[in-house]
Amino acid sequence: MDSINQNFLQDISELLVNARKQAKTAVNLSMVYAYYEIGHRICEEEQQGKERAAYGKYLLKELSDYLSKKFGKGFSITNLKQMRQFYLTYRNDQIGQKVSDQFKNLPTVSSGRKFFLSWSHYLKLMRISNIDERHFYEIEAAKNGWSLSEMKRQFDSSLYERLALSKDRDKVARLALEGQTIESPEDAVKDPYVLEFLGLPELPEYSETELETKVIDHLQKFLLELGTGFAFIGRQVRFTFNEEHFRVDLVFYNRLLRCFVLFDLKIGELKHQDIGQMQMYVNYYDRKVKLEDENPTIGIVLCKDKNNAIVEMTLPENNTQIFASKYQTVLPSKEELKKLLEEQDNELE
Template identity: 50%
Template sequence: MNLSNNLIQDIKHLIAQSRERAVRAVDFQRTVLYWHIGERIFNEEQQGKERADYGNYVIKYLSEQLQPEFGSGFSYRNLHWYRQFYRTFPIVNSLRSQLSWTHYRLLLRLENEDKRDYYIAETVKNNWSVRQMERQINSQLFERLLLSNDKESVLAVARNEKLPVTPQEIIKDPMVLEFLGLRRESTYYEKDLEQAIITNLQDFLLELGNGFSFVARQKRIHLDGDDFFVDLVFYNRLLQCFVIFEIKTHKLSHEDLGQLQMYVNYFDRVEKVEHEKPTIGVLLCADKNNAVVKFSLPENNKTIVASQYELILPTEEQLLTEIKKEIEIYNTKYTE
């Protein structure tokens, strides 16, 4: 009797799913255990709060008693983490089963509550691994989005309380592409950058954010005997539209914007179906002049976005400089 391959594959899939759920359930129970240990340590500290060193004494004593029997998970350092875990997330029912203890360890390093909420929401929604969440934190995704969006809007999108409705809410500027392994000072061609993106497509999709899927590379457009090629084509299910990328390793020019506008027009008139939204065109460039972008496009432009790429992660000092610039622009605009 021959059993179908589908039956075998289905059962293998069920086994794998069951094992994954079991691992997640065990890990979540471990996370809850650490929360309760932190709660118990904190409550014990409050009883001896008149002595400043009482908390450290409690943790040191517990470590000496627990570590020999239960292992390194109950070291002095880890017990400190459990106490901080409880103090940072004081409501046990707010813990998310999709997040492991290692996820929460990363989150404990973030002092800003809104920032933690954002990364929790994004991790749950996108099923980020610890490595993926760490990269987004290190690339300062939250801060970069805040440079072009108000805080409440960013958090509302992350929490699924509202869907993004404009390209600016979902297309990052700048895009940080340090995972491509290209050195900023090196000479390379647009095809090299494109190939590096394809080679690291999973990381690029992660940098793009929610709802993106890859469609095509070097999409051929034939217009009355002339051939043109769109560098990269994606689709975004949240915005329900094509998102096409043109890559330029030089400073943006108005000719680049005109070329991209032609591609957008083609997709809108030929590729797009009735229920889909207008195509978004993204000019991914090494440098740009915002004034050139502004005056090269119609005032009511909603579909063309120029995004500068960075090949190294921004430093905290660079980010603070950009934030100060935004504050100065805001103050100049609204206080005069």
């Protein structure tokens, strides 16, 4: 008797795994909608009490006892308060229509609001007081399928503030409506990049080779830091020109911009020669590697420190291909970035 085809067995196994994942996601999402409605009913019932504060406390205690006996764990007074807060936070809250349309099959609550994430995600989101920032992380988590830990990491690395600092007012407003949009080379570049997951010291007590190796070792997290649409092509990618050999540290492709993105890693301060070298790499890829229907190559020199005046003087006017960005190996201070945002806003006014 012939043995069963292993590919067939694997295919069946993957079908069941995916089905269970989808079922689990559907159950988790159903509970989010249920918790919203529970919060709604609690608020309505509390408003009918003659002495709201005392009545509310008594109501939650009795409801907690009743639900715990009937359904088991998960309905403590603290949890019921969170459901009430969930309703109060989102009852008059609307998400961007463009994002909502991407999830057409999801139901809506009475206000027309949709929910896309797990209850754990929303417990974290409710603690973000800035509504625009809260919308941004909800949209990005839904669009990119971020786990709770991934969303927390992006929040801790101040992704919203870092993107907002590099955009004008109109584009900052779009962050809260659509999340991060990649429509031009500038949209794909961050400054700074936060690489705390590499586990490297704040001071450059390591070589560029060690930095590159750490990036490859943590490639999945590095891709998450890069943002939407990036695919890894290779490290130390060699090309030969005029009988000389050159190597690009890291090569990626962005499927949204439809272009190659080259990274050169520098552990010290950026020099004008570094920008010139990247210009040569970009020119080679544009002339020898990219296809006719692909867009011009982007080059990013990732450095520990840079002098903006040198960067501006070295790069051509109306530059859209070569960028210099700082990186840091510790999480930035959200307070400092928020202060910078406020100062930038005041300057615009």
